[in-house]
Amino acid sequence: MSKIDLNTFNSLKESTGADFISELVDAFLDDAPTLIAQMRSALASQNAEVFRRAAHSMKSNAATFGAMDLSALARELESLARDNNLEIGNRLDAIESEFQQVKGELETLKI
Amino acid sequence: MVSTSPERARLLVIDDNKVNRMVLSRSLEQQGHLVDTADDGEEGLEKIRTQSFDLVLLDIEMPKMDGFQVLEACLNDVNLRQIPIIMTSAMEEVDAVVKCVELGAEDYLTKPVNPIMLRARVNASLEKKRLRDEQRKLFRTFATKEVAEELLRTGFSLGGKHVTASVMFADIRSFTSIAESQDPSDTIDLLNDYFGMMFDCINENKGSINQMIGDGVMALFGAPMYFEEHREYAVRAGLQMLEQLKVFNAQQAAQNKTQIHIGIGIASGQMIAGYTGTQTRAIYTCIGDTVNLASRIESHTKVVLRPLLIDNYTRLGLTSDYNLEDFGPAMFKGKQQAINIFAVNR
Known part of the structure; x- marks a missing residue:
């Protein structure tokens, strides 16, 4: 099953210009691992605010490209962190693996 | 799809998120506008003060100086008050958006931004600003x-x-x-x-x-x-x-x-x-x-x-x-x- 909502992705492509989508996807794919790393280190240092901000950006960016499941996972994390709750179980690993699948699809779609 | 808007306007996009900045500025350029960007509230406010923009799209959640602070600084400045500001925010930040609109923000958009909504709100705000500018000019010829x-x-x-x-x-x-x-x-x-x-x-x-x-x-x-x-x-x-x-x-x-x-x-x-x-x-x-x-x-x-x-x-x-x-x-x-x-x- 596709990890990317094609309606969202195509609408993004149309509004920003077909020649721009590749650059845009690259910006996201470059940025996302940094965000995940920020979440990991914020978790280690128990910094809920830094964690929340990183989750917030991940949620927003994933939704922009139509990666709805990834966005929902990030949103859940953002919400927990907002309540100062960093008991997140294995959700960060779930985000990591979801992102890998999203990345694979976006790399095909951007061409 | 490049389409021209009624008038080419100078817009400023303030957002700490690179992807958001790229999407917004590129979409607005595709709609025929000239777009500048700022990575945070401080830089944004500095640009608003030193340059001239017809409209500002302002993210609420930002480190250092957030959208509220930038909005308030603009509304408290008699020289900046007339620049329309559209708040951009995540769907869940509805309370924050309401607060901004009450403070005097022109409008708001939820992210990810729907391109049709973006065009409609930006053009409506620019049109309103144009009318207000005209009125202001007219009023000033016969009133204080x-x-x-x-x-x-x-x-x-x-x-x-x-x-x-x-x-x-x-x-x-x-x-x-x-x-x-x-x-x-x-x-x-x-x-x-x-x-x-x-x-x-x-x-x-x-x-x-x-x-x-x-x-x-x-x-x-x-x-x-x-x-x-x-x-x-x-x-x-x-x-x-x-x-x-x-x-x-x-x-x-x-x-x-x-x-x-x-x-x-x-x-x-x-x-x-x-x-x-x-x-x-x-x-x-x-x-x-x-x-x-x-x-x-x-x-x-x-x-x-x-x-x-x-x-x-x-x-x-x-x-x-x-x-x-x-x-x-x-x-x-x-x-x-x-x-x-x-x-x-x-």
Whole structure:
């Protein structure tokens, strides 16, 4: 099953210009691992605010490209962190693996 | 899909998220606008202050200085207040968005931004700004900055109300003979010099020009926008006018040109004020006893040979010390009771 909502992705492509989508996807794919790393280190240092901000950006960016499941996972994390709750179980690993699948699809779609 | 918008506008996108910045600025460029970006609130505010933008798209959640702070800084600055700001936020931040709109943000967009929504909101905001700018320009040609802002804020409607204000009438003495004794173009030049000076004095003292009839001027203080010290300001304006004229006459005398002498009458109290006319052509008018009285007092300057006369109610509102001369009660046409008249001397 596709990890990317094609309606969202195509609408993004149309509004920003077909020649721009590749650059845009690259910006996201470059940025996302940094965000995940920020979440990991914020978790280690128990910094809920830094964690929340990183989750917030991940949620927003994933939704922009139509990666709805990834966005929902990030949103859940953002919400927990907002309540100062960093008991997140294995959700960060779930985000990591979801992102890998999203990345694979976006790399095909951007061409 | 490149489509041109009605007008090419200069927009600023403030967002700490790179992907959001890219999507927004690129989409807006595709819609025909010129777009600049800022990575955080501080940089954004600096750009708003130093450059000129038609519209700002502002993210709420940002490190250092957030969207609220940027919005508030802009709204508190009289030079930036007229720039429309559209807040951009995540769906869940609805409380924050409501707060921003209440504060004075023009509109909002939720992220990820729907391109059709983006176009509609940006164009609507730009159109509203264009209309407001036009109105502002128009209002300023016949009203003070304060009155113009008030009209923009409260809107315009025909219909009157009771207001308390001060009315001033000013007339040039024997202008007809001046006009007859010199070239018509010299007369108009003289009149324009005169009006320029008088309007400055009136506007600087929070007054607004209500009517010009020939060489006469009617000005209002405390209407359409009320302020408590309307009587004090009206008198200050009157004295300033006389002072200006003295300087002007000295210059005229040195060049062997015509000098101007005027009479000023000020009365204060209740009157009926409102816009009269039609939706397409209307003027702000004040009518009532107080207005008539001010006009009669102005004529009375010829009787007592003092250039600035006020009624007793105006005198009671003065907060500074003036050199007042009591002329006692005088009867005026249309008034049942005698009115106490005072000259304000320099």
